[in-house]
Amino acid sequence: MKLKDKIKIITRDVTYIRLEVKNFQIRLIIPKSQIHKADEIISNKRNWIEKHLKLIDTVIEQTKQIKIKLNKDYKTIVNRSIKKYCQRIQAYPKKIEYKKMKSCWGLCSKSGVIKFNDKIKYLKQELIDYIVCHEVCHLKIHNHSKAFKQLFYKLYGKESAKKAQSELRNFEFLLLTSKTN
Ligand SMILES: [Zn+2]
Numbered sequence: 059m060k061l062k063d064k065i066k067i068i069t070r071d072v073t074y075i076r077l078e079v080k081n082f083q084i085r086l087i088i089p090k091s092q093i094h095k096a097d098e099i100i101s102n103k104r105n106w107i108e109k110h111l112k113l114i115d116t117v118i119e120q121t122k123q124i125k126i127k128l129n130k131d132y133k134t135i136v137n138r139s140i141k142k143y144c145q146r147i148q149a150y151p152k153k154i155e156y157k158k159m160k161s162c163w164g165l166c167s168k169s170g171v172i173k174f175n176d177k178i179k180y181l182k183q184e185l186i187d188y189i190v191c192h193e194v195c196h197l198k199i200h201n202h203s204k205a206f207k208q209l210f211y212k213l214y215g216k217e218s219a220k221k222a223q224s225e226l227r228n229f230e231f232l233l234l235t236s237k238t239n
Contacts, residue, residue: 166196
């Protein structure tokens with residue numbers, strides 16, 4: 059099978075031609091007027107494509123192994139979790155948002171807005187707790203310094219944190235929707 063056959067080519071009016079991974083598939087988004095460049099782009103990006111094809115295979119394998127189910131109550135879990143940790147450190151977020159994010163589970167801005175990747179809806183409570191606790195700690199400390207870790211371990215527990223961290227790695231593939239430049 060040629061490399062090109064493994065890629066879905068989508069013609070769309072975009073300013074920039076791009077390669078992306080979506081729904082376990084590599085897609086080339088290209089304006090119709092430039093479709094003649096497709097072969098060249100694919101050959102130039104061969105490394106990226108091959109790397110991501112491999113990644114997709116791994117992901118599909120993992121998906122089969124880990125039964126992923128939607129946690130319908132995830133917002134309730136998040137809210138409960140936020141309340142629990144915020145009360146302990148006496149710091150509260152200004153706002154909580156849910157976004158599709160490509161590289162992280164959560165973000166906390168300096169102004170106190172916490173954003174969660176909406177893919178946390180596929181995670182179980184302990185892992186949601188882990189992510190929430192991390193972001194809540196950022197309300198007090200905005201970096202990943204020793205002080206941050208101390209605070210985090212105090213709230214979540216060092217042993218539990220290590221366990222959650224390694225377990226969360228199994229779900230990183232959920233974040234997979236990367237683009238090339
Ligand atoms: Zn962080």
